[in-house]
Amino acid sequence: MTSLLIDDIGELTTNDESLGEGIGGRLRDAAVVIDGSRIAWVGSATDAPAADERVDAGGRALLPGWVDSHTHMVFAGDRTAEFEARMAGEAYAAGGINVTVSATRAASDEELDGNLARLVAEARRGGTTTIETKTGYGLTVEDEVRSAVVAGRRADAVTFLGAHVVPAGQDPDAYLDLVTGPMLDAVAPHVSAVDVFCETGAFDEAASARVLEAAARHGLATRVHGNQLGHGPGAQLAVAHGSLSVDHLGFLSDGDIAALAGSWDEWRRGAGVAGTVATVLPACDLSTRMPLAPARRLLDAEAVLAIASNCNPGTSYTSSMAFCVATAVLQMGLTIQEAVRAATLGGATALGMQDDGWTDPRGEAQPAVGAIRPGARADLQLLDAPSVTHLAYRPGMPLTAAVWRAGERVV
């Protein structure tokens, strides 16, 4: 195994308060040693051990690679016309999903894989090293299985979203029986979690609960798309079912926020499992002209926050986590350190990958992602800037200078 020393790091964000200061566990004038696919050493540049190879960071900022915990990258087709209509004043509605469903069903596996490869490459160039992606544009047993298989070749985590919408022309009860029965049976071996779009125009509370219960019977983790288009039961349903995350959250009551924050009470006392991560999707809020999720209120209530891109052709056709972070700072009231943490360690927590030893779908123990500390997967991004502050101070600028994933230089 080859070791690599990255030194002369002007600002290192570790996300580990035992290694550095403040929310990001920041160190100045730091160095990192990678051994194979993992971080081997973190500390002051003056104390750094020797390694086989060396990269001089030139005083720039190094931080964990982005952990994008919510995308829908397995699809075909394009929804430019729908976007144009929205920018001319039309409201977003869940029904647009069926346009992508038709295009996805008509595409070959090779086309789906080629599109996914292009999107993953874009995300890597923007500093993303961990990607979750969902099925949900197939909505037949065959098309959901092939979506999951295509996703599993390139994504770090695959989620089954058969409960995205009821496909055009199908009976809602019969479709729910299919999703929670034969479709889930067929897709389960290829995914680590199940998601449901709990929203007017998609699945109501009772139907969503059935999806989450079916997932639990298969031993799969759950997520919920909730509170996107209006107030609704999604956030509290996710908490009640012990979901890993509930995502969107543009419309939250005080009770919803208290439930999300309260889901972490036992975990904070050192007992019980992790709670439900509140995942906000700033690019989607902007692209649908919906209210920005109340990320500030969530953090003030001590909820655990993630920021994700929600890259998909309908509501958020970007994988730029830097754009999401800048928006969270400039428009949602987060500090830069809070936003960077939510887009790295927060995403890792939403995927259950924040601690060493999480098990992948093959049952193999894996190193943590979302932090730069000894033992973690060596997922790093070097910015062409002296500080992460530049992500919001210079919004829209391509600041990603280099990216390592599992110790391998990928950008």
Ligand SMILES: N=CN[C@@H](CCC(=O)O)C(=O)O
């Ligand atoms: N809200 C549900 N699903 C996607 C949108 C998918 C689409 O419109 O194609 C989302 O997360 O925004």
Ligand SMILES: [Zn+2]
């Ligand atoms: Zn989504």
